[in-house]
Amino acid sequence: MGTSLERLIATTEELSTEILRAQLDTPSNIEAFRIRFIGQKRGLITQLFKQIPHLPKEDRRTAGQVLNALRKKAQATLDSAHQKSVSDPVNLSEIDLTLPGRKNQWTGSRHPITLALSRITDIFHRMGFTIAEGPEMEDDWHNFTALNFPEDHPARDMQDTLFIDEKSPDQPRIMMRTHTSPVQIRTMMAEEPPFRLIAPGRVYRNETITYKSYCLFHQVEGLVVDEGITMADLKNTLYRFARAFFGEDVKLRYRSSFFPFTEPSAELDIWWNLPDHPDGGRWMEILGSGMVHPNVLEAVGLDPERYTGYAFGMGVERPAMLRYDIKDIRLFYENDVRFLAQF
């Protein structure tokens, strides 16, 4: 293939001379030397080695020896130059160790809501909850009826709920879900108890966007249904969650409340220290909860005499705003890099 041992040896000699004469007094010409002769890809000696297979069989051994000797020589020259450059104060003066390091990649980041959502779901995951999801677009039955909302409940009003144009003259039936609770219904319809699930997701309110309200936000829903589940189990789970999320010494309050789909219903408050507040802080509501209403169990075909269960739901933005002292909810959806870079 046009390659002969003679040509190879001639080239080797030329290179050998060049190696001898090489000026190796700065880090950059040492590096240039390395690349030129023994660079992994296109170093001259490396290239010569690649020619060996093309030589007649009987010459290959000689060629190998010649090239190996050349490589050794180049390596030895390089090594001594390296050593010299390290020990020689004159060469060191040419390196400026205070120059900034070379940044080859931008820094990425997860959105704070993703971070908060995963912090929440991770805690429940460790407690044995599985993750479930459902659609953001829902029908009236899953979002309201099956969850024991009466026919004339104010949440069904156009004012609060975002309905979808179905191009049909009837009552609007499709909406953007107002809470993650329909995931409870979908899961209980599709599978058999026991259930122990956590459902993170986006929910909608038909609201004008201001610093304190947005037309959508994120929630995490929890559901446990089995034989023998009690409110004591619920309280236990929530307290353990809150301590894992807010810290072991968090001050908690569990108070009665009302939701159509749970009974008894309760809200969990945490005491939030505010140095400027006259009382030194105040109670902040962080989640709603309760025992699954028997009407809900019946709606999904479960016998409330046999099964009991609990459900809970919490917003994600509010606690995040509390934790990071964010005063304007819109920041989450404006995606200003100066905001995103802080998480």
Next chain:
Amino acid sequence: MKISYNWLSEYVSHGLSIAELTDALTLSGLEVEHIEQHDLSLDGVLVGQVRSVHPHPDADRLQLCNVDLGDGTPVQIVCGAPNVAPDQRVPVATVGSRLTINEKTIRIKKTKIRGQVSMGMICAEDELGISEDHHGIMVLAGSSTIGEPLKEYLLREQGLAADTTLDLAITPNRPDAVCHFGVARDLSALQNVQVTFPDVPIPPSGSEASNHIDISIQCPDVCSRYTAIIVRDVTVGPSPVWLKQRLEAVGLRSINNIVDVTNFVMYECGQPLHAFDYDRIAQKKIIVRESAEGETFVTLDRKQHILEEGMILICDGKEPVAIGGIMGGQNSEVGNTTTNILIESAWFDPTRIRRSSKVLGISTDASYRFERGVDPQRQPWAAMRTAMLIAELAGGKIVPGMVDMYPTPKPLATVDLRISRIRTILGIEIEHRRILQILESLGFAPRETAEGLVSCIIPTYRPDVNLEIDLIEEVARIHGLENIDLPEHTSLQLSAPRPRPADLLREHAHIHLTGHGFREIYTNSLLPDEVARQFSQAVLDSDDPPARTLNAVSRSMATLRPSLLPGMLMAMQRNANHSQRVLRFYEFGHVFHHSKRAAAFIENFSEYDVLLVGISGAIRPTNWDQDHQVADFFDLKGEVCQLLDALQFNALRMQPSYTATELTDYHITFYSGRTHIGVLAKLSGAIQEFFDLPDPVFFAEFNWTRLLLLHEKNPSQTYTRISPFPEMERDLSVSVDKSQAVGPMISTLRKVGQPLLRNVDVFDVYTGNQIPTDKKSIAFALRFGGNRTLRDEEIDRIINAIVNAFSEQFGATLRS
């Protein structure tokens, strides 16, 4: 809903401080949202006696009063009130005292008013914070002592004391709790003490009253009860201080003694009342009917309303006089000259009132209560209580009897409660006796009908209680959820759920993308309709229209996003406006559109997960030895292919297109088999300009739901043994026509190189004066390996085969 601490304490001696009361109510379900203290800051305000009154020599409206403050030296005070007169006992803010007027604190000083010395101030009620009355100075009764602190007098004579208002958040299930009685009842159960409500003798229906008013209900479905009582010969005037203070504590303004009493009784027992001027009721008839479309009515506040069909109208013999449950009319309003009063106490349908209130845009204390549902048995009591208070305060005479129209009395319901069920639900043991106590205090009249079975009669003020679980909730909230001890151990079934592949895959993508310098963004799912339509084909492989909303509050949120792209472009625009040079974003989110295909969730609509990745601007941070370089298509293509590789989607087919669309200059479509998976594109210059972006934008949008399906079909990964034998590298440089695409050449390489070819890189694409102008040179770096030592001959054979295939398929020639 506001309640007064002092007022509440009249019905139940709870023995709780304000802080304790706040806690007790909040924990049991009546959340105290706000506390407001009303101090009587009357230090230095004394009872004085006016000795004499002389006109001010230099001011027409002012008078010089000589006032005795009980210390033997009467002082001169300048007063502008028209009603000041000799011998009156009056409150005097003495020199050095402080008053809070209109939230401003004023210090009373010795002063000169138009040249005359004034040693203090004679006060009106509003200046003392007793009421909002500013008609004139407050005149005290003769039982006061000259020189005594006003505070002592007020407490002794008028029961007036500092008070605290608790503002409660009432949940929709508690229509009974929108009044002091309801809160008192909860409190009696919480503290296990008795409640004492005022004793009101309820007159029999009929009697003389029925001769003076004729009532007919034409719509008993929405007005199931209407009770009326008449009070004659009243004198309309200001209310006494105690009544004014009660109303002020719950945030109401005093109007006159008649209206004030109706408001007082409403806040006392929860029943809204209306007082008509009896003499303005035509033909002495009350007809309750539903409105017809387009009727008009002028309410008390002088506003004219056009009514919808089906609002409840209270009419006299001639015309409507009130919108039932919402507001009375101007035509029958009680005024200063009114002498005879007709008191209305009725039950209106909650749903109907709610709708009317919303349509009319009027929300009143009455509508707030009717919407929630008032007690259908409270009407006679409330009417008589009102009549008695009016008779007492306005000096009238109650016409004996009443008219009580209640055509279909609501039957009392009974609900059984299994004591054992309480434990089943709550997981704690509550003492049997305490359970019965709670139910008794709340009015459920519990009766043990069998071992462990309690039968309760549901009072009409608790329409929310229908089931056993409702009773359990009552027991739970009064017993206190705080008293549920946390178990140390639970009997939960042991489970360590497997992470879902979907979550693992997404997590992997997050790690990869953030590691590659992308920032995750969250954008609005709602877009202006025209934007949604414009971007509807960014990722879709169909022309299904986007999903519009029916009732969005603003045009900018009219339609659900069919693509994440517009949201990202807005985020890029925002950041570019703030001089951010590097825009590298990704977002996971749902997109929506109409669809005729079989729906996963909602018929006629499609919703699925999408991943969008986009870049614009500098590809890497500024370094001291590298040039600034703006990202191009291949930067994103590299990122995307690395991501797909990392997630093991290695069988996707890429289909390039050099045709510009409205959105893109050129793009690559990703397929799995024939299934559309996503696109990778350069955004069109026009759209880039529209969003004011300085550098070209490249984006890739993937149907994540479909990728997930592929992922789930991927065979589970096993380890491939690492070959102990060396790999061999070869470079191959060929010359082809300039127009020849490299992609197909790589495919050919891969195919022909089987099974030893391990990797292909393109390390150079060259055009220039070394080669003919219509040619380009492409250099491939090839890596071969196998489970044995490869021989040069076999690699040579493969290279030869590749060169032949290249020559055949692409007219390529080998460059030496």
